[in-house]
Structure formats: structure tokens, C-alpha cells
């Protein structure tokens with residue numbers, strides 16, 4: 470009886486915060502909470518490569534659940550990657566050891582873009598992510614987040630051929646051939662919409678859209694070239710589960726991100742939380758905004774910075790504690806656990 474009550478409370482804290490309902494403490498989870506900084510993850514990766522791990526539901530489930538068990542966070546995120554959808558879109562990619570993603574033949578020619586399918590069969594191509602979600606739901610006592618990359622961030626990988634510093638090729642294409650740019654973004658957006666719908670069908674209780682590299686654009690270009698397509702993705706699950714719209718790098722974009730959609734806006738560390746929230750407006754929940762590098766600092770410094778974020782949130786309903794971007798691989802599990810405990814303790818109401 471007690472156990473059932475505690476479990477239902479643990480479930481509701483995160484989802485209540487997404488809905489801007491008052492909670493007993495500020496829920497916390499961390500982007501990239503499953504990954505290379507964990508010995509348990511490294512042990513699995515010694516046996517299978519990264520893509521095989523993503524495509525094996527039992528292992529993806531295990532990695533998802535291990536992170537929650539080790540850290541005591543209030544939500545899980547399914548173990549997968551934003552690039553997996555490039556498979557059914559016909560864009561070949563790989564992960565080289567110790568490096569980021571590499572696209573075999575980056576999208577540079579009109580014919581390549583025209584050849585991308587208008588529709589994909591998500592069950593046939595990405596059904597393994599749905600299977601991971603079903604297994605993880607059965608094993609978890611906290612809510613499970615599904616996710617995808619936003620059309621712009623995904624397009625930037627496909628066009629640049631991997632990670633990029635300046636996104637020159639992406640911007641050149643966007644500014645040179647607007648109709649074809651919109652055609653590409655629309656194909657990506659509709660595929661992504663079908664993908665996140667499938668994740669919700671499988672049991673994902675919230676969806677996060679990662680526009681990790683959107684900060685290279687200004688608001689006018691964002692509104693014109695990107696917003697309608699991210700909206701397509703978010704609209705695909707709107708009203709079914711809460712959505713988190715995350716972007717980094719340029720706080721001037723927050724009003725535009727909000728207009729494109731998302732019940733929750735994910736913010737980085739470039740503005741203090743209260744300022745970011747007032748730019749977004751208090752009608753939305755927010756997620757963030759601890760600088761990831763504070764996890765590399767002494768514990769007292771990290772905890773003081775976390776307390777500062779909580780102070781600026783001022784206990785208002787609708788704050789989910791997170792980093793402003795993913796956990797760095799140099800971080801220790803002990804340090805992350807210390808942060809989670811500290812946030813739970815200091816925010817207890």
C-alpha cells in the first residue's frame with residue numbers, strides 16, 4: 470500500500486511539473502544521463518557498438534533503467550539517438566570510435582534531397598525504439614521520456630556531414646534554395662512526427678524535441694526557415710502527452726521557440742533562469758538551466774550553483790531541474806548523484 474503510494478507520487482512529480490502543477494519537490498533528470506561517464510555503460514559498450522546498443526531493445530532498456538537506478542532521478546529518457554531516423558530517410562551514417570557521427574554522403578545535390586522519401590514506415594524501420602520503450606516502461610517506476618531531433622538539427626548533420634562549428638553549408642543551402650529547403654525540412658518533420666507518435670503509442674509519457682544546434686540562427690531566420698517544421702513535429706503529439714522543446718545557444722530565440730510549440734521550453738545556461746522564464750512567459754513550464762561544467766567543479770561550488778537556479782525558479786510550479794545541455798563524459802557518477810540529492814533536499818516543500 471505504502472509502496473504503491475510512494476511509487477505513484479514518484480511518477481506524478483515529474484509529470485505534474487510538466488503540467489505546471491505544484492509538486493512536493495522540484496523534479497530533476499539530466500540530459501545524457503545514460504552514457505560514457507558510467508562504468509556500467511562502458512562495460513556494455515565493450516561488448517556491442519553504439520548503434521547495436523540502440524537497436525537491441527533489451528540493452529537499450531537496461532541502459533535507460535541503470536541511469537535511473539544509479540542516480541535517483543525523477544524521469545528516464547529512452548536510450549536511442551537523434552540520428553537513427555536518418556536510416557529510413559536513406560541517409561547513411563556511422564559513429565567512429567571516440568568521435569561524433571559521420572554521414573557517408575552528405576546532402577549536397579538536389580537529386581539527393583529529391584530522393585528522400587515523403588513518408589517512412591516507422592514501425593518497420595524504427596520499431597526497435599518502440600520495443601525499448603515498452604520494456605523500459607515495464608521496468609521503471611518513474612515516467613519515461615521519448616525524443617527526437619528537431620528538423621533543423623537533423624538537417625545540419627545530414628548536410629554538413631557530421632558536427633559543425635559554423636553550419637556554413639546548411640545556411641548556404643537554406644538561403645540559396647528556399648523551396649527545396651522547405652521541401653527537405655517538411656520531409657524530415659513529417660517523418661519525425663510519425664516517429665514520436667509511434668513512441669507515444671509504445672508508452673512514452675512525454676516527448677522532448679532536441680534542437681541542439683539551433684542557436685546558430687537569429688530569430689528572423691528561425692521564424693522563416695525552421696519554426697513551421699518544428700511545429701509540425703510537436704503538433705503530431707500535442708494533447709496526447711506533454712512536449713518539451715529544447716534549444717541551446719541563443720536565448721533571443723526563446724519567444725520564437727515558444728511560438729513553434731512545446732508545453733515546456735528547455736533552456737541552457739546563457740541567461741539566469743528567472744530572466745529566461747520571463748522572456749518565455751509564465752504560461753509555459755521551463756526545464757534547465759545549470760551549466761554542465763559545474764559538474765566538474767568542487768561539490769560545494771556545484772551545489773551553490775544549483776541552489777541559485779532553484780532560488781531563481783522561486784518554487785513556482787512548472788520548473789524541471791536539468792542541465793543546460795548534456796552531461797559531459799568527464800563527469801563522475803558520484804558528482805551527479807550529489808547534485809540529484811542536493812536538488813531534492815533543497816527544493817523539498
Ligand code: 1CP
Pocket residue numbers: 499500501502503504505514519536546547548549550551552564567568569570616631632633679681794795
Ligand atoms: O560512444 C558512445 O557510446 C556514444 C555516445 C552517445 C550516447 C551515449 C551518442 C553518440 N549518443 C548517445 C545517447 C543519446 N543521444 C541519448 C540518450 C541518452 C540519455 O540522454 O540519457 C540522447 C537523448 C541523445 C541525443 C543526441 N544525439 C543529441 C541531442 C542532445 C544533445 O546532447 O544535444 C545529439 C546532438 C546527438 C548526436 C550525437 N550522438 C552521439 C554523439 C557523440 C552526438 C553529438 C555529436 C556532436 O557533438 O556533434
